[in-house]
Amino acid sequence: MTLGYLTTPLLGLTATGVVGRLGDPAALGGLAIGAILFDLIFGSLSFFRTSTTGLTAQAFGRGDGREEQAVFWRALISAIGLGLAMLLLTPLILAYAPELMSDDKAVADVTRHYFGIRALSSPATFINFAILGYVLGRGQGMTGLLLQIVINGSNIVLSVTIGLTLGHGVEGVAWGTALAEVIGAVVGLIIVLRQFHGMRAERPALGEILDRSKLKALFELNADILIRSLVLNCAYAIMTRVGSSFGAITLAANAVLMNVFMLCSFFLDGLAGAAEQLAGRAIGARFRPAFDQALKLTAFWSFFMAALLALFFLVFGSQIIALLTTSEPVQVEAQAHLFWAALTGMTGALAFQLDGVFIGATWSKAMRNMMLISLLGFGISLAILVPAFANHGLWLSLNLFLGMRGLFLAAMLPSKARESF
Known part of the structure; x- marks a missing residue:
């Protein structure tokens, strides 16, 4: 799972590298805001992936093959519907969102072109969420890795080819990403449907898939995860918006450094994904020793990997x-704030690990509430630290936000475990 997630930040690195070669801070800033806007909306709606993982893992722990398949079909139907709805909403988003994210017209125009193209693959993007959630919920890490390699490998090749080799810049990067999502959805559906063919004896009936109580539980779980994801991505969007107030150079520098943070986060997401599957399986089987062991193992390796990542970026960050x-002013500004970006893995390790545990256990309401409290703390830290320390205060606030998320979830863990076991 870690290897699969590690391919994802390569997309941001590739896109930034392609557009960064243009030497235009406005293009790089527009790409950054376009990616943040996409993640704000689509990342917030990725509850398909997380809820599917948790529910599949629990059915797997119970040995309920029929419910495993039913969970996938419910997620797939929802994914297609939401993808079509997103296509209808895209013109409205493009009309207002770019100017809300930046005061610079050139940056907003780049954002509008980038997002408009990427949004065309909305149905495929949501279908990929459902597919990945299902295979990870069953603990099929190699299949998840394969799908991530197909999607992200295609993305990198197409983005470089269309964006750099053919000279289409930001729009080329967007087309590469959109086409890769479609390729991934086709390959993923083939893999899952072939797997279902070998499980024909456990195939659920349509009535089971559309069972009202199961759909209600799914929608409630998705609503909680949606709120949690919206709050998380809202925090990242606020950081981008505050950073843009310091000018195009600082905005571009923060965009470069956010790739460091995203690399750390996707690396830690591998262990969070393992925590989802292991915790969910233990909850489904009602076996407390496995749950406790999963907590210990994922916590240890999360902090160990975070420490290695921090050391790596402190040593090699300038070269990255x-x-x-290639913009020298952007390089200087980014290097001045490199320490804070390198620290994000350590401050966020507990939050990522416990997010996985809470998702696998479907303790969604507690996770949602702790995220809301953390956002309040983030707002307070911004109000105090940004006026005092400018962009340094912004990055310090992000680290505090990550730390609060982990500590608040840890405080809830003992009582939630007692309830479930």
Whole structure:
């Protein structure tokens, strides 16, 4: 799972590298805001992936093959519906969102072109969420890795080819990403449907798939995860918006450094994904020793990997920045704030790990509430630290936000475990 997630931040690195070679801070800033806007909306709606993982893992723990398949079909139907709805909403988003994210017209125009193209693959994007959630819920890490390699590998090749080789810049990067999502959805559906063919004896009836009580539970779970994801991505969007107030150079530098944070986060997401599957399986089987062991193992390895990542970026961060942008002012600004970006893995390790545990256990309401409290703390820290320390205060606030998320979830863990076992 870690290897699968590790391919995802390569997309941001590739996109930033392609556009950074243009030497235009407005293009790089527009790409950053377009990616943040896409993640704000689509990342918030990725509850298909997380809820599907938790529910599949619990059915797997109970040995209920019929419910495993039913969970997938419910997620797939929802994914197609939401993808079509997103296509209808895209013109409205493009009309207002770019100007809300930046005061610079050139940056907003780049954002509008990038997002408009990527949104065309909305149905495929949501279908990929459902597919990945199902295979990870069953603990099929190799299949998840294969799907991530297909999607992200296609994305990198197409983005470089269309964006850099053919000279289409930001729009080329967007087309590469959109086409890769479609390729991934086709390959993923083939894999899952072939797997279902070998499980024909456990195939659920249509009535089971559309069972009202199961759909209600799914929608409630999705609503909680949606709120949690909206709050999380809202925090990242606020950070981008505050950073843009310091000018195009600082905005571009923060965009480069956010790739460091995203690399850390996707690396830790591998362990969070393992925590989802292991915790969900233990909850489904009602076996407390496995749950406790999963907690210990994922916690240890999360902090160990976070420490290695922090050390790596502190040592090699300057060289990575130079690879991502050729603009000297942007390089200088990014290097001045590199420490804070390198620290995000350590401050966020507990939050990522416990997010996985809470999702696998479907303790969605507690996770939602702790995220809301953390956002309040983030707002307070921004109000105090940004006026005092400018962009340093912004990055310090992000680290505090990550730390609060982990500590608040840890405080809830003992009582939730007692309830479930």
